[in-house]
Amino acid sequence: MNTxxxxxxxxxxxxxxxxxxxxxxxxxxxxxxxxxxxKGSGAHTNIEVLNFKTADYTDDFRAKIKAVFSxxxxxxxxxxxxxxxxxxxxxxxxxxxxxxxxxxxxxIDFIASHGQTIFHAPKSLHQLADYPNGTLQIGDGDHIAxxxxxxxxxxxxxxxxxxGGEGAPLAVYGDYLMFTKEGExxxxxxxxxxxxxxxxxxxxxxxxIFSTDVGPGNTLMDQYMQKHFGQFYDKNAAIALSGKSxxxxxxxxxxxxxxxxxxxKTTGPExxxxxxxxxxxxxxxxxxxxxxxxxxxxxxxxxxxxxxxIKRCFGEKAEARVFMSGxxxxxxxxxxxxxxxxxxCIFLTTADLNINPDAKEAVLFAVLANxxxxxxxxNFGNRQGVPSVCMGKISLPQ
Numbered sequence: 001m002n003t004x005x006x007x008x009x010x011x012x013x014x015x016x017x018x019x020x021x022x023x024x025x026x027x028x029x030x031x032x033x034x035x036x037x038x039k040g041s042g043a044h045t046n047i048e049v050l051n052f053k054t055a056d057y058t059d060d061f062r063a064k065i066k067a068v069f070s071x072x073x074x075x076x077x078x079x080x081x082x083x084x085x086x087x088x089x090x091x092x093x094x095x096x097x098x099x100x101x102x103x104x105x106x107x108i109d110f111i112a113s114h115g116q117t118i119f120h121a122p123k124s125l126h127q128l129a130d131y132p133n134g135t136l137q138i139g140d141g142d143h144i145a146x147x148x149x150x151x152x153x154x155x156x157x158x159x160x161x162x163x164g165g166e167g168a169p170l171a172v173y174g175d176y177l178m179f180t181k182e183g184e185x186x187x188x189x190x191x192x193x194x195x196x197x198x199x200x201x202x203x204x205x206x207x208x209i210f211s212t213d214v215g216p217g218n219t220l221m222d223q224y225m226q227k228h229f230g231q232f233y234d235k236n237a238a239i240a241l242s243g244k245s246x247x248x249x250x251x252x253x254x255x256x257x258x259x260x261x262x263x264x265k266t267t268g269p270e271x272x273x274x275x276x277x278x279x280x281x282x283x284x285x286x287x288x289x290x291x292x293x294x295x296x297x298x299x300x301x302x303x304x305x306x307x308x309x310i311k312r313c314f315g316e317k318a319e320a321r322v323f324m325s326g327x328x329x330x331x332x333x334x335x336x337x338x339x340x341x342x343x344x345c346i347f348l349t350t351a352d353l354n355i356n357p358d359a360k361e362a363v364l365f366a367v368l369a370n371x372x373x374x375x376x377x378x379n380f381g382n383r384q385g386v387p388s389v390c391m392g393k394i395s396l397p398q
Contacts, residue, residue: 004396008151012373015039017109018050020150021359021366022090024116024139026193026219026269027327028065029232030056031090033097034362035108041375045177047367051101052359055093068118068138070269079118079138086116087143094148105149112369112392113154114361115139120268122166124261135167141395153369153392163387168266169196172211172386173371174364176378179353180204185320187310188350190361191328193219194268195306199313207381212264215305216272217328221298223274228291237299237333243292245300252280253301259308264385302328303337310342319344325357368392 001009011017016039023032035051057065068074068082090113098105115137122133141154157167175188175198186200195217201208218233225231225239234240253276258267277298281287289297311318322345328334329349339347349357371378372390380386 004398008394008396011109011151014109017370018107019366019369020094020108020111021362021364022111022113023362023365024114025361026117027222028057028062028069030054031093032359032362033094034359034366035101035103036363036366038366038370041370042177042378045367045370047178047363049356049359049363052356052362053097054358055097061089065116070119070273083138083140084143086139087141088147090139091144091147094144108150110369110373111144111148111150111152112365113139113141113144113152114156114365115154117268120168120266120270122266124258124265125267125271133161133166135161141393145395145397149397151397152395153372154395155393156365156368156391159389159391160387163389165385165387166266169211169213170368170391171196171198171364172209172380173378174367175200175211176206176209177367178355179323185314187320187322189306189322189324191217191306191324191326191334192361193217193222194272195302195328197309206378209380210264210386212309213266214309215259215267216302217326218302218331219269220272220277221295221302224277224295224298227274233327234295234331237331239292240295240299240333243290243294243296245296246286246289246293248284249280249286249289249294249297250300250304252284253277253297254304259305263312299331299333300337303334303341307338307341310345317344318342321346321348323348323350323353325350325360329357
């Protein structure tokens with residue numbers, strides 16, 4: 001047996017494993033690095049986050065990602081180069097984090113790397129009859145494995161596509177294993193660039209569980225802030241709170257076929273971008289609207305789409321415990337609007353379930369890797385969008 005395969009086999013068979021989960025989302029603020037101690041698998045998974053940090057990206061690195069991000073036409077040479085450059089940068093950030101936390105690289109059993117999404121193209125978006133669902137994450141696993149000396153699982157979304165899904169959202173798998181509770185309806189709401197949630201029914205029936213994107217979370221607000229205010233995001237919703245939501249613009253923003261699609265569904269900045277906003281302003285005759293009012297309206301837009309999606313699951317008088325994660329949970333106006341629109345729901349964060357909400361997405365990929373190494377595919381039934389598969393390609397460090 002190849003010694004590296006033997007090493008993989010022995011590590012997968014351990015009673016507990018140290019797995020680093022990585023996440024770099026559409027916000028591109030930095031690399032989330034979660035060091036997790038994982039025991040068991042499947043319904044018996046137990047996970048403890050030992051350390052977590054968001055390793056900030058430099059402005060130069062972020063600009064390089066944006067040059068290939070969410071564009072139909074892009075410099076193909078630059079995509080090739082960024083595949084390695086992102087991986088090399090992530091590897092260095094991992095090495096730095098381990099040194100900071102006092103770990104040797106040999107202490108770590110596996111790394112689960114999401115990579116950087118640069119384009120997401122479900123059929124509902126590309127509408128090309130001869131082509132399947134597509135998504136592309138770059139930041140090659142082999143480069144990370146070689147530069148950290150740690151076995152890597154990466155490129156998780158391709159198996160989901162191959163099995164008939166849209167490549168997203170993948171939260172259903174980790175949320176089911178980590179957060180299902182018998183007798184309690186739960187909504188695991190992640191408000192990142194795109195907002196998505198997992199519905200966990202009180203019955204714990206895997207056949208009834210699903211994850212879905214619901215629309216923009218922070219992406220439109222962040223894009224607008226970066227272009228018009230020179231700020232990465234609207235800290236504490238200061239700009240949005242100084243403005244007033246415009247009903248005509250809000251109605252135009254909500255007028256989109258995506259919101260009528262059945263669950264589960266996926267989307268991204270390929271749809272919800274500044275061009276989308278400009279078209280809505282033109283349709284609603286609000287092109288001269290003040291910038292603070294635009295920000296207020298965009299925040300109301302995100303809140304409205306999230307609330308409407310939850311009502312589709314639970315009815316107009318929705319009652320559920322909603323556990324938030326992602327950057328949007330730090331937006332006081334957005335959270336206030338959600339409480340207003342869903343008064344019977346109880347809003348908490350995943351910290352109430354012993355998982356740092358800022359680390360949740362990175363932890364998810366550690367759980368997905370653990371299932372691929374040590375578990376079995378969970379039977380979610382024969383439903384579109386939730387294939388019963390294990391995910392992640394394995395890269396060996398030698």
